[in-house]
Amino acid sequence: MSAIDLDYLVQPDRVHRSVYTDQGLFDLEMENIFEKIWVYCGHESQVKKPGDYWTLQIGRQPMVMVRGEDMRIHVLYNRCPHRGVMLCGNQSGNTGKHFVCSYHAWSFKLDGRVSAIPLAKGYDNTRLSFDDPQASMVPAARVDSYRGFVFASLSPTGPSLTEFLGDSKVAFDDVCDRSPEGEVEAVLVCHRVMQRSNWKFFMENQLDCLHPSVTHQSSGVPARRVENRLKAEKGEAPLFFHYLSTFASSFDQWDSVQTVNFPNGHGVLKAYMGLRPTDPDTLEYEALMKKAYGEEKAEEYLSRSIHHVLVYPYLSVQSPLQQLRCLRPIGPDRTLSEIWHFRLKGVPEPIYRRSLWYFNLVNSPATMINADDLENWTKGQWGLQSKGGDWVSFHREHGRDTETDSASYSNRGTSEVVMRNQFKAWKAYMKPVIASSVA
């Protein structure tokens, strides 16, 4: 690879288009970011019984998360050490007490250790011995979890999970604290939508407050029309119309929403939707929260001003509504998104249903919101092929945000500090790599 000048590609107020389109840079990102950092595998409630598994991708590596006989969760490379065949060909299931290869029936315990090999005497006096780790499935170097959310790192060294998450761990605190039991359970439906764009588009878009009233006006406007009619006729409208109608707010309103941008590219878009109506269901729920945590803590949990939290570079958590989108980059112009919903334990059914409406209307494959986002990202990826210009602009409000040691607070909601902060993290991840590949 020829020398890459990171300082040229990523400048404080603009980036070169190739960071979204170049296959070489993508490969370096996979090898040195995604295949090293802590990557989200799933929620522990997805694998309740021994043998329960879900397959997933970490960078370019096919992995499987499985519940062991000892109830520990293991994350293993989904590969038979014999001839390299993938062991679990399904998204999820229960594999019993063993993984068994469909080719030659090599079998493995749930922690990955080889259990049996057919006609094993065939290996007598060969270079392969069964106590050699190379005869077993290879585990991820590190597995850890935070409040039930399981992560793995393919690198034996590096920051701990909590160091990696940093301030973004508020995503999982906010999800779980909204349950009087402090826990959630995954709803076992995972929608998978392909984005025909670089993974960075989605991460930037999630805290981009200038786009909603442009991109989503076609859904926001008719939703507002129905919401206003219902309010006029009946005095109130179901909350889910509000989920859609807020997208049609004015530029000025969006400019008043603040983003908080943390080290490592993480960030928070503060709340802009009112989620505390005073209907009997909400009051019952809030009473349960106060009983569980006391007045003060309950108030803190219920009034946290978050719309969603980004765990850079691949997770968007809409914590007040218990939904999560996880990116699995496939190529510079292809990104798989996995979309999940979690149920708060110990809350009345209507509270679950209230967040379910958001999952159905905004995050399902028939989403009235992402339909237009995906169109932007596709055309964005196409546009970046153009030699009509090399630079992507992040000049908005540059130099006018409040910088502290621990965070950048946007001066205006529409400040492009979000993208500048993400690229600062990207550059830091890529710098040692590029230095070594050039040397």
Added chain:
Amino acid sequence: MERNDLSQALGTGVVIEAIESMTGAESIAPEHVGRGRLPATGYVPKAVTVDPALQREVETLLYRQAAMLDAKAWADWCGTFSQDGIYWMPATPDQTDWEGQPSIFAEDGLLREVRMGRLQHPNAWSQAAAWGTNHLVGNVIIESAGADRVEVYSRFHMMEIRRDDVRHFAGSYRHSLVREQGQLKIALQRVDLTNGQGLYEYVLQAWV
């Protein structure tokens, strides 16, 4: 190897017979199940003998309803539902209730009005791309025909083109029909998409 040795080697051998013994895989891990999480369930419709005129009336409604989607006659399509009619595409085939579970679509008249509003909005950006669908509906079976409610099962295939991308969606419809002022109206349309939990290359903008 000499020619003669090869002929000799090829002249002997064994014949493997499938005698009653464990297979290789069974002997290694008898309890192992390689199948995935979702059971391979299927819904088999019931059947009743009905008046051929009712059969024709029901089929015509289903065919016309699908044609309205392909013609982007959204208001006409919305008009095929009863006042409280529900359009529902469950996320998984085991679901039994349109509310309280994750759905791909779960829309009453008001939400259909929002979706129609989106499709008709001049700045529905994703609608700028050339886009069209073609539905085929068939295998229409009336499962029950009461005085005030008719239950109908059918299967559909939809081809979509958007820019240069062709996609296929297929599955079954279950229509619960009621009679309002002499007309059959849809009280509930359940759409079980065979590829509902498949990978979506793009989303579904309109009803299927």
